[in-house]
Every structure is written in C-alpha cells, then in structure tokens.
Amino acid sequence: MAHAAEIRTVSVTRYVTPLREGGSLPAIVEADDEFLYVLKFKGAGQGKKALIAELIGGEIARLLGFRVPEIVFADLDIAFGRIEGDEEIQDLLKASVGINLGLHYLSGSITYDPVATKLSPLLASQIVWLDSLLMNVDRTARNTNMLWWHKELWLIDHGASLYFHHSWDNWDKPKKPFQLISKHVLLPIASELDAVDKQFAPVLTEQAIKAIVALIPDDWLVEDSPFQNPEQHRAAYIQFLTTRVANSSFFVNEAKHARETAI
Known part of the structure; x- marks a missing residue:
C-alpha cells in the first residue's frame, strides 16, 4: 500500500x-x-x-x-x-x-471502456469498495471516471464523492445508506467485496485518515461552513470516514445486495 x-x-x-x-x-x-x-x-x-x-x-x-x-x-x-x-x-x-x-495531465490517455477492456473481479471489487466508502456518485457507465494510460487503469475525478457535505444533513449516521452504488459501472463483476473489505479496512486507520484530512487548506473550510472553525470542519470529515470504515460491513452488504438484485 x-x-x-x-x-x-x-x-x-x-x-x-x-x-x-x-x-x-x-x-x-x-x-x-x-x-x-x-x-x-x-x-x-x-x-x-x-x-x-x-x-x-x-x-x-x-x-x-x-x-x-x-x-x-x-x-x-x-x-x-x-x-x-x-x-x-x-x-x-x-x-x-x-x-x-x-x-x-495523463497525455494520450483514453477513457476506460468496460466493454473493450475487462477488469478482474478483484480490481472491480476494490474500486466498488472505495466508491462505497466515499459515496462516489460518479463512476457509472455514462461516465466511468477511469482512464487507460500506458496499459494501466487510473482513477480520476472524485469531486462528486462525500456529497453529504453540500448540506451536512445526517452526516454522522454510522450506517448512512448509499443506494446509488447500484449504478456503479463495475458492480456486476465485483464478486470479491468481502475479501477486499478484509484487505482495505485495516489500512484506513484513524491516523491515516487524519493525515489526509490535514492536507485540506484552511481557505477551503471557512466559507459556507456549518462549523465554527477549520479544525471542527476537519474533525467532521475524520469522524465520518473513521465511522464509515468501522462499519464497512454495512456498505459492503449494501453493495452485495445491489449486485444480487441486478444480476
């Protein structure tokens, strides 16, 4: 890692x-x-x-x-x-x-086409797990937000993730549903979600999450914020992510159910 x-x-x-x-x-x-x-x-x-x-x-x-x-x-x-x-x-x-x-900028890259290039069930499951954690609404067949560059898959454009922060409504619910995972372009072949959960969840420790959230500039946290200061704002992101990782079985089961319903 x-x-x-x-x-x-x-x-x-x-x-x-x-x-x-x-x-x-x-x-x-x-x-x-x-x-x-x-x-x-x-x-x-x-x-x-x-x-x-x-x-x-x-x-x-x-x-x-x-x-x-x-x-x-x-x-x-x-x-x-x-x-x-x-x-x-x-x-x-x-x-x-x-x-x-x-x-x-990945010069010469092409948009990933799931019909032209098949991914392994493990890699597909890893990406679905990531997007379930982040509540990423934007990895669909219409817009995969993946690039093929130098014969390797690259993930781009996570700006539509964490969409709850546009309103901060019910953000602190540990089992916040993410029904839009059913639209994920890779969900049909994501058959190894349980194995990925065992692999990924231990990596995302509170310390690791804090280190990433600490990168956010103060300037991005002071306007239109429901929090009193940037520190409280960062703490909310940390709480959301650590709680979601701690309850990863919830969103894994949600994705598995969506997959079983679709196939």
Whole structure:
C-alpha cells in the first residue's frame, strides 16, 4: 500500500485550454514545474467542496494502492482573469485566485471502456469498495471516471464523492445508506467485496485518515461552513470516514445486495 503523500504547490504559468465537461469548466494548464495539469477551480459551480472531495478521495485511493494522477495545489494569480478573452472563463479565473487543485495531465490517455477492456473481479471489487466508502456518485457507465494510460487503469475525478457535505444533513449516521452504488459501472463483476473489505479496512486507520484530512487548506473550510472553525470542519470529515470504515460491513452488504438484485 502507498502512503499519504505531501502535496506539492505549483504556480500556474499558462492557461492552455478549457475542458468543457459539465458545469465545472476544468482546464488544462501549465505550471512553473513545466508539467501540464487538469485544474479544478474553487470558483466553479460546486466550489471548494468539490476540491475537498477530490483531495480526500484521490489520496485515500492512492493510500489503498490505486493509480491516481499526482494531486497538487495550484496557485492561480489574479493576472489570469485580466487577459482571458472568454467572459465566462474570465469570471471563473477571477473567482479562483489563490489555491486550487490540479491533477497531473495523463497525455494520450483514453477513457476506460468496460466493454473493450475487462477488469478482474478483484480490481472491480476494490474500486466498488472505495466508491462505497466515499459515496462516489460518479463512476457509472455514462461516465466511468477511469482512464487507460500506458496499459494501466487510473482513477480520476472524485469531486462528486462525500456529497453529504453540500448540506451536512445526517452526516454522522454510522450506517448512512448509499443506494446509488447500484449504478456503479463495475458492480456486476465485483464478486470479491468481502475479501477486499478484509484487505482495505485495516489500512484506513484513524491516523491515516487524519493525515489526509490535514492536507485540506484552511481557505477551503471557512466559507459556507456549518462549523465554527477549520479544525471542527476537519474533525467532521475524520469522524465520518473513521465511522464509515468501522462499519464497512454495512456498505459492503449494501453493495452485495445491489449486485444480487441486478444480476
């Protein structure tokens, strides 16, 4: 298993092109380390909560041994909003000055096609377990959010995970249902969920989860927050994740039931 990494900070030096997908308008940018990144903007529709979910989801996936593009904090200067000609993008850039989130751009990658490339039941079960834990609504046949790059599977785009944090309603229920797991693109072949549970749950210790949640910048935790300060806000994410791991048999059984119903 990999270890939760320190997150590097880079400065955006060039806006290359928008990726017009959904309402968030991510973009390909170049940074001062001369690498290209897919930049997720804090000024986009789902704002900082999507960046928090991306950071937590991506680093938990990495800790569990999945291939995830490197995640960086990307500092965006106010000057970018002044020189952009597209008014919509200009507004987005102005609203996103400061620290945003970037994922290393996997040049030449292709969207994973479950029909063209079959995964093993073990790998499918591992991904379903991860998405059940994170309550990731966005790994469906319509949008797999997986890439095939250098003959290996890479997981991307966890911004729709932890969707409860958009309202924080009933977030502290230890057995919070996630019925949308029935829509997961890999659920039909995820036949080894019990084995994966025994493998993954012990890795996600409270210490490991705290280390990942500690990476969230304070700036992302102070606006539209139901908590008094960033420390309380982080503590809520830690409580949710540690409690969910401690009750992993609940979401494993939920996924198994959804699979049995579907096949």
